Amino acid sequence: MKCTVCREPAVIDLRRHNANFCAPHFVKFCRDQTATALSDFGMLAPGERVLVAVSGGKDSLALWDILTELGYDADGLYIGLGIGDYSDESGRIARSFAAERGLKLNEIDLPTDHGLDVPTAAQVTRRPPCSACGLSKRHLFDEVAREGGYDAVATGHNLDDEAAVLFGNVLHWHVEYLGRQRPVLSAHDGFPRKIKPLVRLGEREMAAYCVVRGIDYIVEECPMAKGSKMILYKEVLNRLETESPGTKQRFYWGFLDKQTTPDVPAETMAEKDQRTLAPCDTCGQPTTAGTCTYCKMMAKAKSAMPR
Numbered sequence: 001m002k003c004t005v006c007r008e009p010a011v012i013d014l015r016r017h018n019a020n021f022c023a024p025h026f027v028k029f030c031r032d033q034t035a036t037a038l039s040d041f042g043m044l045a046p047g048e049r050v051l052v053a054v055s056g057g058k059d060s061l062a063l064w065d066i067l068t069e070l071g072y073d074a075d076g077l078y079i080g081l082g083i084g085d086y087s088d089e090s091g092r093i094a095r096s097f098a099a100e101r102g103l104k105l106n107e108i109d110l111p112t113d114h115g116l117d118v119p120t121a122a123q124v125t126r127r128p129p130c131s132a133c134g135l136s137k138r139h140l141f142d143e144v145a146r147e148g149g150y151d152a153v154a155t156g157h158n159l160d161d162e163a164a165v166l167f168g169n170v171l172h173w174h175v176e177y178l179g180r181q182r183p184v185l186s187a188h189d190g191f192p193r194k195i196k197p198l199v200r201l202g203e204r205e206m207a208a209y210c211v212v213r214g215i216d217y218i219v220e221e222c223p224m225a226k227g228s229k230m231i232l233y234k235e236v237l238n239r240l241e242t243e244s245p246g247t248k249q250r251f252y253w254g255f256l257d258k259q260t261t262p263d264v265p266a267e268t269m270a271e272k273d274q275r276t277l278a279p280c281d282t283c284g285q286p287t288t289a290g291t292c293t294y295c296k297m298m299a300k301a302k303s304a305m306p307r
């Protein structure tokens with residue numbers, strides 16, 4: 001197998017692009033795909049500061065690496081969720097990635113800084129763990145981005161993630177979610193812009209990018225993801241992809257091509273109605289209620305916890 005560009009031995013074949021790449025040309029391919037997404041969707045302007053949501057997994061670390069190599073001023077934010085060994089290990093990996101490259105990693109530890117871990121918050125408020133986790137992460141990314149003056153929050157969602165979400169939204173006809181499923185959501189009323197620069201790259205490519213670049217990442221999935229519908233949707237799409245390479249890309253990119261409204265604001269799902277936004281009485285984040293959903297959940301969880 002030879003590199004399509006230079007004819008040297010290839011390290012990866014990309015069937016959906018009908019191409020093979022050697023290590024240097026594969027790295028260039030990943031950076032070029034990211035740069036295309038950034039410019040096609042107007043995600044970041046030159047000189048803007050971006051906060052990368054770092055989980056310790058392959059996608060977020062590859063994203064941080066690529067944005068830095070493309071010359072962006074990119075800091076990381078790692079949130080310790082208090083999910084046992086998974087959190088200990090992912091935190092260690094995120095810290096050593098940043099230290100080795102001299103990058104700035106902001107850190108919040110939910111148990112230490114907010115008095116509660118995700119499994120406990122979920123249990124005492126009777127929310128599914130991923131709901132309590134997602135709410136906490138969105139809230140804290142918004143808060144750190146606002147306080148740190150970042151122009152955008154970047155997440156490592158890749159083509160496989162977005163195709164699986166789209167598949168689920170179509171299966172259940174979640175029309176409202178379909179309208180908001182975009183690679184960029186513009187800033188709105190104190191909420192930062194949200195961007196997904198990896199939407200042109202698949203999961204396998206991100207794993208290969210980390211291997212080629214010598215990036216250590218946490219391979220295990222979060223234990224709370226077990227049995228999730230997203231894993232099932234990914235398996236279904238992978239089966240289709242094996243039979244017909246390019247299916248995922250056509251499905252998701254075709255959806256983006258057909259979106260007619262140019263932009264929607266990056267308000268959180270909890271703040272999606274049109275009532276007036278005012279600062280949360282507990283944390284100061286914009287909310288339509290007196291107290292934001294995150295502060296309500298935390299207050300409820302703390303009052304329900306055994307002393």
Ligand code: Q46
Nearest residue numbers: 129130133134222224225
């Ligand atoms: S970290 Fe959090 Fe995910 Fe774990 S608890 Fe669910 S949402 S699965 S990206």
Ligand code: ZN
Nearest residue numbers: 003006022025
């Ligand atoms: Zn090559």
Ligand code: ZN
Nearest residue numbers: 280283292295
């Ligand atoms: Zn609040």
